[in-house]
Amino acid sequence: MNNTKILIIVILLLHSGIASAQLFWRHDYKTADSVTLQAYLAEDWQKVIDVGNAALKRNIDYYYLRMRMGIAYYQLGRLPQAANQYEKALMFNHKDPTAQVYLYHVYRYLGKNQKANRLTKQFNKTTAEQIAYPMRTFEAINIGGGGSFSNNFSLNSNLYLPAGDSAYGEQVLYGDKRILYGGIQLNLSPLTSLYLNYTNLMIDKKTRVQYYEAPLNVLSTRYEDWGFQRTFSQEMQLNEKVFTNKLIQNEFYLKLRFQFENSWSGALFANFISVNTDVIKSDTQTLSVTDTSSYVLNTGVAELFQASYLNYNVLQSDTGFVNYLFGFRLEKDYNTMTLGFSGVFSSLNGLKQNQLSLHSFYYLGKGTDFYGSTDVSWFIQQWPTGNENRGIFRQSLGCRLYKQSWFEAEYTYGNQNNTSSFDAMVVYNQADKMNYRAGLSLTIIPWTPIELSLRYQYVSYDGYVTRNFTEEDSDKTTTFAYQIQNILGGIKWKF
Numbered sequence: 001m002n003n004t005k006i007l008i009i010v011i012l013l014l015h016s017g018i019a020s021a022q023l024f025w026r027h028d029y030k031t032a033d034s035v036t037l038q039a040y041l042a043e044d045w046q047k048v049i050d051v052g053n054a055a056l057k058r059n060i061d062y063y064y065l066r067m068r069m070g071i072a073y074y075q076l077g078r079l080p081q082a083a084n085q086y087e088k089a090l091m092f093n094h095k096d097p098t099a100q101v102y103l104y105h106v107y108r109y110l111g112k113n114q115k116a117n118r119l120t121k122q123f124n125k126t127t128a129e130q131i132a133y134p135m136r137t138f139e140a141i142n143i144g145g146g147g148s149f150s151n152n153f154s155l156n157s158n159l160y161l162p163a164g165d166s167a168y169g170e171q172v173l174y175g176d177k178r179i180l181y182g183g184i185q186l187n188l189s190p191l192t193s194l195y196l197n198y199t200n201l202m203i204d205k206k207t208r209v210q211y212y213e214a215p216l217n218v219l220s221t222r223y224e225d226w227g228f229q230r231t232f233s234q235e236m237q238l239n240e241k242v243f244t245n246k247l248i249q250n251e252f253y254l255k256l257r258f259q260f261e262n263s264w265s266g267a268l269f270a271n272f273i274s275v276n277t278d279v280i281k282s283d284t285q286t287l288s289v290t291d292t293s294s295y296v297l298n299t300g301v302a303e304l305f306q307a308s309y310l311n312y313n314v315l316q317s318d319t320g321f322v323n324y325l326f327g328f329r330l331e332k333d334y335n336t337m338t339l340g341f342s343g344v345f346s347s348l349n350g351l352k353q354n355q356l357s358l359h360s361f362y363y364l365g366k367g368t369d370f371y372g373s374t375d376v377s378w379f380i381q382q383w384p385t386g387n388e389n390r391g392i393f394r395q396s397l398g399c400r401l402y403k404q405s406w407f408e409a410e411y412t413y414g415n416q417n418n419t420s421s422f423d424a425m426v427v428y429n430q431a432d433k434m435n436y437r438a439g440l441s442l443t444i445i446p447w448t449p450i451e452l453s454l455r456y457q458y459v460s461y462d463g464y465v466t467r468n469f470t471e472e473d474s475d476k477t478t479t480f481a482y483q484i485q486n487i488l489g490g491i492k493w494k495f
Contacts, residue, residue, distance in 0.1 A: 045072035063092035139185035144490025148177035152482035166467035175204035404445035
């Protein structure tokens with residue numbers, strides 16, 4: 001009997017608890033809705049956010065809550081968070097025109113134009129007429145150029161090249177650069193865009209060759225009544241030849257980007273590079289020489305002196321070849337952060353390369369005034385003797401200076417020779433080793449359709465001296481250091 005009473009009491013308590021919980025949740029929903037509405041009407045945006053987040057933690061989630069929070073985030077300048085809220089609101093009503101228009105414009109302000117374009121596929125005619133910046137076939141054009149200032153010629157034009165037991169040394173010096181570029185951004189559809197770019201690069205180039213030869217030289221001639229007599233020498237003599245030229249490079253780049261559902265996107269890209277420059281070839285041969293060492297007038301008898309030495313024949317000729325790169329990129333955008341993965345496959349300077357990279361872009365803090373990006377790459381270059389593996393790290397940080405102006409700093413560490421960045425649009429196919437690169441950039445939008453940019457870069461290089469050791473029949477290399485400073489400017493016109 002007692003057990004029966006206890007069971008009845010437990011059942012009543014459980015029922016009472018469930019009923020009380022249902023009343024609590026019902027009351028909490030009403031409170032959250034009432035408080036966020038009053039705060040929204042009073043334009044107390046932080047309160048809307050605080051109460052809204054507290055409600056979401058209690059699993060209270062509905063369309064109007066998300067819209068109020070989205071507008072609150074927008075009013076506080078926290079655009080990535082506003083985009084998240086509008087996306088959640090559309091999950092309750094994917095055809096709601098208010099949420100669609102708000103989200104469209106936030107995407108545009110964040111520079112996520114292709115996400116905005118894809119969103120328009122859900123617009124009805126009335127909604128499409130409300131947006132201020134509809135999709136255009138011609139999205140933007142950009143042109144720019146600049147120069148590089150190198151201390152390579154001044155630092156390294158007087159190096160002694162053969163060194164040690166070598167008889168031949170060769171050095172290629174790369175000097176100042178000049179660059180011009182232009183591109184156009186096209187929207188092929190709300191889901192697909194195409195970017196085309198042309199770049200012309202011109203680099204001053206100097207090749208120095210030093211080599212030793214021991215030709216037969218007449219040391220003295222002594223004349224007598226009976227005739228004459230000569231003495232000879234075969235001392236080693238250092239010879240130097242300098243060849244000046246330019247390396248001219250024309251690049252043709254294209255990138256096809258696709259916007260998928262759920263904030264996924266992908267891209268296919270390719271870069272074709274035509275290179276024209278000179279090449280220095282040296283051939284060696286053993287020369288035998290014979291000269292008269294003495295001559296007797298009365299008898300006409302002459303004694304001959306024979307000698308041999310290694311002779312270098314160094315010639316300059318023009319050459320041209322094509323480098324190419326192609327690859328892919330896949331990324332997921334979370335509004336506050338974008339994560340991506342890319343692969344580049346290339347043939348540069350007679351070698352094959354593979355480059356795999358992880359990318360991230362993120363906002364620092366609550367708004368969009370501070371941001372950064374981090375890239376980590378693994379690079380493999382195939383040599384006839386085996387594979388060369390490298391790791392490359394790039395970090396950039398940026399901030400808004402004032403309204404429509406931004407400042408960025410970047411640093412890239414690792415040997416970047418024959419690598420690429422920005423989806424293979426920038427290619428580092430210069431033969432020298434690039435140790436690191438540091439840069440600063442400034443972007444200004446003086447008025448809506450115009451964007452101006454100015455970039456400074458400091459780059460550390462190692463060049464190579466190749467020495468030939470005849471007795472060992474082998475070549476060995478040593479390095480020398482120099483630096484380049486790049487200054488680039490550009491203008492983009494957004495339609």
